[in-house]
Amino acid sequence: MAIELLNPAQLDDMRPAGRFVADVLTTLVETADVGFDLLELDALAHRMIKDRGAESCYIDYAPSFGRGPFGYVLCTSVNDAVLHGLPHRYKLRDGDLVSFDFAVSVDGWVCDSAVTVPVGTPRDEDLRLIEATEVALARAIEVARPGQKVGDIGAVIGETAREYGYSVNTQFGGHGVGRTMHGDPHIPNDAKAGRGFPLKPGLVIAIEPWLLASTDEIRMDDDGWTIRSADGSRGAHSEHTIAITEGDPIVMTARG
Structure with missing residues (x-):
């Protein structure tokens, strides 16, 4: 797959998609509470997509690793689920940990982002797990x-995870973003610095560290989509779409 480098005008054209993704995730975080059903939250995101005139990247998504099409507009991963959580009839409970992953196309440009939040009374160990993914993402x-490589991104994510005492699964990571949700290059969550595709101005990528509390082994749920920890421990996931520039990177999906 060819890797497209966007010019400054195209990056500006992509910004509305990033703002919309950020707005939807902010709304979901503010709404998710004890008693809310995962299908209600997916329906909320669906209404926001319709009102904006955007297009979901998930609802018809049918990759080789899933039992597609996905059928919903939002990934909702609860507790020991960490990636690709298929919305289903489940009311959030006090102490749950939920990740929302959301990607849409606005005017032909895609942005992708994820956030993990506690529901009701937070657990200290959950907050630490979330913090590890957020710090890894920020770093x-x-x-x-420019001048760095994708391996440098993976190296700092892996180093941060180990600093917090977590191991890293490398089966799923970040990816290129642009006209489609998933493109090249692959952005690993652990790698050797100085290796891989070089970062160049105009490259747009999704960086998405995700961690499990006490393992790096995963299993697929019976729904053919939801990925859970092999040992039942909890997971957290943080993601932003960013653009490489001559200067500071642009966080397209920045919230707040």
């Missing part, structure tokens, strides 16, 4: 500059 964004 990875900081090194995402």
